[in-house]
Amino acid sequence: MAAIAPSFFSELRAICGDDGVITQSERLMVYECDAYTMEKHLPDAVALPRTTEEVVRAVKLCAQHHLPIIPRGTGTSLSGAVLAVDGGIIIGTTRLNRILNVDYRNRRALVEAGVPNLWITNAVKERGLMFAPDPSSQPSSTIAGNIAFNAGGPHTLKHGATTNHVLGFDLVLPDGEVVWLGSTPEGGDDVEGYDLRGAVIGSEGMFGVITRVVVRLMKTPRAFRTMLAVFNSADDASHTVSDIIAAGIIPVAMELMDQPITRAIEEAYHFGLPMDAGAVLIIELEGHEAGLDRQLERVIELCRKNRSRDLKPARTPEERAALWKCRKSAFGAIGRISPNFVTQDGVVPRTKLPEIMQFIYDAAKKLGLGVANVAHAGDGNIHPIIFYDERIEGDVEKAYACSTAIVRRCIELGGTATGEHGIGVEKVELMSLQYSADDLEAMQRLRRAFDPEGRCNPHKMFPGGKRCLNFNPQRQVAI
Amino acid sequence: MLKPFIDERSALTCVHCGLCLASCPTYLETGDENLSPRGRIYLMRQLLSGRAPLNDATVQPLDTCLGCLGCQTVCPGRVHYGELIEHTRDFIEHNHRRSLYQMLLRRVLVEQVFPYPWRTKLALSPLKLIRWLGLEGWLPRFTRPMTSLVPPGFRSEPLPLTSPAVVTEKKGRIGFIEGCVQSVMFGPTNSAVVRLLARAGFDVVTPPGQGCCGALFSHSGQLEKARDCARRNIAVFERFAVDHIVIGGSGCGATLKEYGLLLKDDPAWAARARVFAGKVRDMVEILSPRSFNLNAGSGPLVTYHDACHLNHAQGIRQQPRDLLKAVCGSRFVELPESDLCCGSAGSYNLTQPDMASRLQKRKVENILKTGATVVVTTNPGCMLQIRAGLIAAGRADIEVAHLADYLDRLGAGRS
Numbered sequence: 001m002a003a004i005a006p007s008f009f010s011e012l013r014a015i016c017g018d019d020g021v022i023t024q025s026e027r028l029m030v031y032e033c034d035a036y037t038m039e040k041h042l043p044d045a046v047a048l049p050r051t052t053e054e055v056v057r058a059v060k061l062c063a064q065h066h067l068p069i070i071p072r073g074t075g076t077s078l079s080g081a082v083l084a085v086d087g088g089i090i091i092g093t094t095r096l097n098r099i100l101n102v103d104y105r106n107r108r109a110l111v112e113a114g115v116p117n118l119w120i121t122n123a124v125k126e127r128g129l130m131f132a133p134d135p136s137s138q139p140s141s142t143i144a145g146n147i148a149f150n151a152g153g154p155h156t157l158k159h160g161a162t163t164n165h166v167l168g169f170d171l172v173l174p175d176g177e178v179v180w181l182g183s184t185p186e187g188g189d190d191v192e193g194y195d196l197r198g199a200v201i202g203s204e205g206m207f208g209v210i211t212r213v214v215v216r217l218m219k220t221p222r223a224f225r226t227m228l229a230v231f232n233s234a235d236d237a238s239h240t241v242s243d244i245i246a247a248g249i250i251p252v253a254m255e256l257m258d259q260p261i262t263r264a265i266e267e268a269y270h271f272g273l274p275m276d277a278g279a280v281l282i283i284e285l286e287g288h289e290a291g292l293d294r295q296l297e298r299v300i301e302l303c304r305k306n307r308s309r310d311l312k313p314a315r316t317p318e319e320r321a322a323l324w325k326c327r328k329s330a331f332g333a334i335g336r337i338s339p340n341f342v343t344q345d346g347v348v349p350r351t352k353l354p355e356i357m358q359f360i361y362d363a364a365k366k367l368g369l370g371v372a373n374v375a376h377a378g379d380g381n382i383h384p385i386i387f388y389d390e391r392i393e394g395d396v397e398k399a400y401a402c403s404t405a406i407v408r409r410c411i412e413l414g415g416t417a418t419g420e421h422g423i424g425v426e427k428v429e430l431m432s433l434q435y436s437a438d439d440l441e442a443m444q445r446l447r448r449a450f451d452p453e454g455r456c457n458p459h460k461m462f463p464g465g466k467r468c469l470n471f472n473p474q475r476q477v478a479i
Numbered sequence: 480m481l482k483p484f485i486d487e488r489s490a491l492t493c494v495h496c497g498l499c500l501a502s503c504p505t506y507l508e509t510g511d512e513n514l515s516p517r518g519r520i521y522l523m524r525q526l527l528s529g530r531a532p533l534n535d536a537t538v539q540p541l542d543t544c545l546g547c548l549g550c551q552t553v554c555p556g557r558v559h560y561g562e563l564i565e566h567t568r569d570f571i572e573h574n575h576r577r578s579l580y581q582m583l584l585r586r587v588l589v590e591q592v593f594p595y596p597w598r599t600k601l602a603l604s605p606l607k608l609i610r611w612l613g614l615e616g617w618l619p620r621f622t623r624p625m626t627s628l629v630p631p632g633f634r635s636e637p638l639p640l641t642s643p644a645v646v647t648e649k650k651g652r653i654g655f656i657e658g659c660v661q662s663v664m665f666g667p668t669n670s671a672v673v674r675l676l677a678r679a680g681f682d683v684v685t686p687p688g689q690g691c692c693g694a695l696f697s698h699s700g701q702l703e704k705a706r707d708c709a710r711r712n713i714a715v716f717e718r719f720a721v722d723h724i725v726i727g728g729s730g731c732g733a734t735l736k737e738y739g740l741l742l743k744d745d746p747a748w749a750a751r752a753r754v755f756a757g758k759v760r761d762m763v764e765i766l767s768p769r770s771f772n773l774n775a776g777s778g779p780l781v782t783y784h785d786a787c788h789l790n791h792a793q794g795i796r797q798q799p800r801d802l803l804k805a806v807c808g809s810r811f812v813e814l815p816e817s818d819l820c821c822g823s824a825g826s827y828n829l830t831q832p833d834m835a836s837r838l839q840k841r842k843v844e845n846i847l848k849t850g851a852t853v854v855v856t857t858n859p860g861c862m863l864q865i866r867a868g869l870i871a872a873g874r875a876d877i878e879v880a881h882l883a884d885y886l887d888r889l890g891a892g893r894s
Contacts (some may be wrong), residue, residue, distance in 0.1 A: 035496045
């Protein structure tokens with residue numbers, strides 16, 4: 001990339017303030033990656049605007065200088081979604097973190113882009129409401145980041161993903177123009193014309209910078225039944241999942257954890273999970289009190305039919321919270337058993353779960369790598385976590401090969417490359433496995449409608465960019 | 480090649496997931512990832528590898544860490560951040576040149592005055608005189624943030640060697656640590672803790688010769704001096720057969736509980752340190768809510784601020800609330816962001832006054848939202864910081880009380 005005019009930085013400071021612009025190389029380092037640490041790229045600067053107006057001015061300035069812009073929230077992406085592949089200016093939304101208004105009558109809230117997902121629920125739970133999408137990263141991940149990746153979570157199975165719970169937002173286009181898409185804070189739920197809101201949700205930050213969002217609030221379910229089902233094999237657990245759905249029961253969540261991950265979590269937290277189980281399922285039913293027990297009985301029956309060796313219902317809200325904490329701590333707990341990991345995010349038809357699980361174990365074994373599995377099993381969304389140690393020569397490449405092989409297999413089985421983490425930089429090569437050149441060109445045309453110059457979060461999602469040639473994972477620690 | 484100043488394995492436990500970000504006060508204030516736990520660990524790694532130099536740009540994010548450990552509470556990988564930052568600070572203090580003012584603050588005030596009660600008293604005596612003469616407004620501006628912290632009418636209260644249990648059925652014997660700053664500025668609080676413990680059935684001994692717990696040193700990057708403090712206290716308390724060792728300040732309590740870790744590489748002391756640390760309890764772990772008379776429905780509205788070193792460092796959240804609710808019942812109201820640091824953080828409000836005052840304002844705004852007229856907490860630093868913040872906001876009418884004082888005053892312990 002051509003050198004940036006020094007005047008650019010002083011103008012950026014004039015917009016965002018001295019403490020709102022980061023340019024020193026030492027302090028840009030933490031911005032060289034997100035929660036996907038296999039690959040790193042330094043941005044040229046980070047801007048931290050405080051208002052929509054400042055975002056607009058910063059984006060316009062970047063447009064004048066033809067600089068790439070990379071919108072970034074708290075950087076919890078697992079697919080390298082906010083990497084400054086060829087440099088560029090990171091537009092951080094983390095100072096836009098106010099809940100502006102809660103409209104209890106219409107059950108919606110207007111929040112700024114950088115508000116962490118969980119803050120919304122925390123702000124309204126006293127009134128019996130919640131924001132439904134619940135990615136594991138929800139204590140930190142921002143609402144705009146959730147929109148960029150159409151984030152899901154364990155409870156997506158019944159409640160749907162982010163797209164079902166975001167009514168509208170403003171979008172600062174890469175040339176600085178501001179458009180409001182979907183429902184306005186004052187308007188009704190339905191909007192005439194094309195659903196451009198829907199097009200932006202899941203666009204991986206390539207269409208512009210979001211600054212304000214109208215979210216839908218849901219009534220907190222009245223009753224739950226949460227249960228831990230213990231199996232001797234991942235195979236039995238997977239079959240149980242298919243059987244439950246086939247029986248016409250839609251639990252609000254069905255989460256699978258295999259033995260290595262169950263052990264890692266147990267060692268970190270001492271929840272009392274069985275260390276020798278082949279796999280466990282966390283199954284949650286919710287709704288009105290009446291009828292829940294009958295559903296639960298049916299679920300228990302199906303677990304037993306698939307040789308579940310132990311069924312532990314959560315008896316108190318605390319026990320239920322502990323079960324969910326187990327599940328949501330999974331990725332973090334890996335740090336205790338492996339210096340580095342990469343997690344995949346493929347989706348397979350539910351009935352293919354046993355097959356893909358076996359493939360994952362075989363693929364990792366062949367390369368001599370450790371692997372652990374968590375899965376939103378109800379959706380067929382797998383998250384194999386592949387262990388590696390970047391200090392060992394060749395380990396990064398092996399992990400990458402393993403990870404790629406798994407996603408390829410998902411696509412061959414009739415699934416997709418990503419359920420919720422997105423393509424980012426991580427899976428760009430895999431897009432052409434799933435889509436023809438024509439499909440990809442059609443997507444590019446949609447992208448160009450928002451960003452004709454391709455300056456917004458470039459080198460993501462579409463194969464063939466500069467980044468593929470330069471793929472050179474850097475070491476995280478070099479002692 | 481640098482000698483590794485932090486345990487590499489421990490640093491690698493951080494998988495960079497980012498779940499800590501929204502729990503970090505400095506990150507919430509600035510939105511700058513360098514000022515987040517993940518960012519700071521990343522910086523430590525870069526310093527360790529030599530990729531980033533030790534300079535003002537890299538030291539500032541590490542200096543602005545409050546050490547509140549809010550990140551440890553939410554970390555899914557259980558990264559021991561506290562240990563990482565303490566060792567990094569030790570490395571910084573021994574390898575980085577600071578400005579003269581910061582050197583004076585850190586090397587003299589924090590390390591040579593505060594840990595020694597009589598020196599603190601001596602240092603504060605001119606202020607007492609100035610206040611008595613009504614001349615505080617004449618002090619130079621840069622001293623205001625500091626002097627505003629010193630509570631009016633502070634005093635120490637000597638404690639007897641032993642305070643016997645006041646019930647016939649004795650539960651055991653407790654060794655009491657007075658604390659350094661605590662004993663000078665909050666003497667009556669210490670007496671209240673001792674009274675509560677005695678009413679709860681414990682003989683309380685306050686051994687002479689005890690000193691600073693070492694927190695002031697370990698937080699400011701002087702681990703060897705902190706270890707000296709630990710050795711001295713261990714030796715003093717070994718002379719008395721006690722079941723528990725109790726302190727009224729949460730910050731000190733957290734450090735006392737970590738003596739085992741602090742001296743783990745000292746073969747002569749490691750085992751003794753573990754025994755000592757195993758006996759340390761916060762007051763709230765000893766007192767039972769059942770022994771207090773419920774006073775529901777009347778009295779002032781009371782809220783509770785979680786002292787970071789009780790909540791995040793010691794993992795104690797519920798007990799203090801249970802005790803408070805036992806005496807004020809439905810007059811208890813939760814404080815929004817009660818688990819977010821108030822900016823006091825040991826000597827942080829002296830060395831980092833800007834960030835400290837931003838967090839102080841944030842805390843005060845949250846307190847005002849509750850409508851409470853009493854704020855209860857468990858740490859002297861938090862009390863000084865919150866009281867100064869309320870006074871600056873023109874709300875000197877809101878009382879800041881130590882949990883021990885509040886329980887003691889409400890006729891607590893009547894059984």
